[in-house]
Every structure is written in C-alpha cells, then in structure tokens.
Amino acid sequence: MKIKKINAYNSKVNSGVDNLYPTPDDAFKQPCLHLVVGQRTSGKSYLTSLILEQAHKDKTFDIVYIITPSFNSNKAYFGKYINEDNVFDPTKDSINKVLEKIEADRDEWERYLEEKAKYKMYLKEIKTKNPFMNDWNLLEYSQYGFLDGFIPKWKYETEEPPKSLLILDDVIGSPALNQSSNLNKIATLNRHLLPLKEQYKGRSACGLAVIILAQSYKMQNGVGRILREQVSLLTLFKNKQQKQLDSIKDELANVVDEDLFMKAYEYATKDKYGNLTIDFNNKCATKTFRKNLNELIIFDELPCECKK
Secondary structure (H helix, E strand, O other): OOOOOOOOOOOOOOOOOOOOEOOOOOOOOEOOEEEEEOOOOOOHHHHHHHHHHHHHHHOOOOEEEEEOOOOHHHHHHHOOOOOHHHEEOOOOOHHHHHHHHHHHHHHHHHHHHHHHHHHHHHHHHHOOOOOOOOHHHHHHHHHHOHHHOOOOOOOOOOOOOOOEEEEEEOOOOOHHHHOOOOHHHHHHHHHHOOEEEEEEOOEEEOOOEEEEEEOOOOOOOOOOHHHHOOOOEEEEEOOOOHHHHHHHHHHHOOOOOHHHHHHHHHHHOOOOOOEEEEEOOOOOHHHOEEEOOOEEOOOOOOOOOOOO
C-alpha cells in the first residue's frame, strides 16, 4: 500500500460553534435529547427530579417547561423547578406553545444586546465635552429610557442566550406526541433550534434540551424510530419483556457493543429502581454507561479519552 498526500480539502474551517450549554465535566452535554424508559412506578419521575436538581446546582438551564396531564401528582418531584405558567396539557399544539415562549425569550435576548450596545454608546457620549451632538441621538436615547435612568439588564442570572429544557411526561398516545408537527423538528434540530442573529460564545442558536419519559421503548403510537435515532441519552429501567430488550439491542447495534451493553444493563438494573443510562454523545468513552446517573460503569474496551 502506498500513501500520497494531495492538495485538496486542506483548508481550515471555523469549528468554534458547538451550541452547547456550559456543563461540568461529569454532567451530560446539553442540550440533549434524553429518552427515559421504564414501566409505571419504576422511578422515571424521581430520576428526572435528580437531573433537575443537578441542573439547578450547575445553573444549566434558565427555564424548564413540561407537557404532562399529571403535573399536580408529580409536584413533589418537579414543582420546585418548574413554574406553573410553563406547564402545558398534552395537545397537538402544546409543543408549538413552548417553542413560541422560547422564541419570545430569544427575541428578548436580541433586544437586550441592542439596548446594551446603545447604552455603551450613550455612556461614551455623555463623557465627551459636547454630549448629544445631534438631536437624533438625544431622541433615540430618550426612547430607550436612558435619560430616565434605565440600564439594560439581562433577566436571567447568566448573561448568555436563554437555555431551555422541555420535559414530555406521560404523553405516549397523546396528541402532543402523535399529532405534533414540531416533535420531530425539536428532535432533529435540538441544539440548533432558534438561530441567533450573531454568534455568542460558541453558540449560534438558543437550542432546546428535551427529556421524554415513556413506559415502553417501542410501541404503537409511541416514540417513533426517527426520534429514537436522534437520542443522545437513553435511560433504561428493568424491562421484563424480551421483545422490547431485543428491539433495543437491535437498534443500538451500530452504536454500542452488544456484549458491553448487556453487561452494563444487567448490572445497573439488578436492584429495585436501578437504571442504566447510555450516553451516545459522551465527553469521554469511560462515561458511556452509568448506573443511577452517578456511577460510571467502566470497561477496558472503552479507553479513557479525557484531556485531564
């Protein structure tokens, strides 16, 4: 075999835009598409509350939305992190309502940047010997409210484009899952949803993290294959239906080693409420498999790729 380098496809391109939300090393990359599968009372809501609690500590999301018919019964899990104004019943347009709210947040961010830039100009001008050299500037600054003491301030704690999470809970068979034209859109675009006019610290879009809680991995009127193939995180509780487990192994065959998957699955789900999370977009191969979110299952076949 001979090797010869050629003068083509050698140009460097901008790889600085990833649209990721800042997260600690041991946290999942966000925004993600996370499918959580477990039978009723398996522990899906509790596990999701752990994710919300950690995200709250890490300040991963500015706002959390949920589409569910059973929010009141799950207030103990979600009530601390989700404002009731951001709770929606599962209808065919509920996802669209969430997207409209995020779009409004995005537009508010764009206005904030504009106001901030104008305010910077305003401060510069009032420091000159002859401020407000023309009446047009004076009128513009007055319209912004600067002359009345208004100072632009971003409404969320961290000054960056809004970071959002949507939870779909108990919606299998509902119009929110089966009749929504936007479900596949948020699944496929995910971190590229709602583009920004200007890039900001490695982000060119607001993006949207999504967690879907389902009782079955594969079923009629359930989570479709197109969506399942976009999943970046998959959490599985113990499943006694061999057909379901075979379907999971079949669909994951090109992504994870079947033997490693089964070893991790059997170990992680052997205890009551035990669960396995597979991270397809991990920060290191050693973080591919987790038990109960906080215990890495490390195989020699998956060497460490961490920079540290």
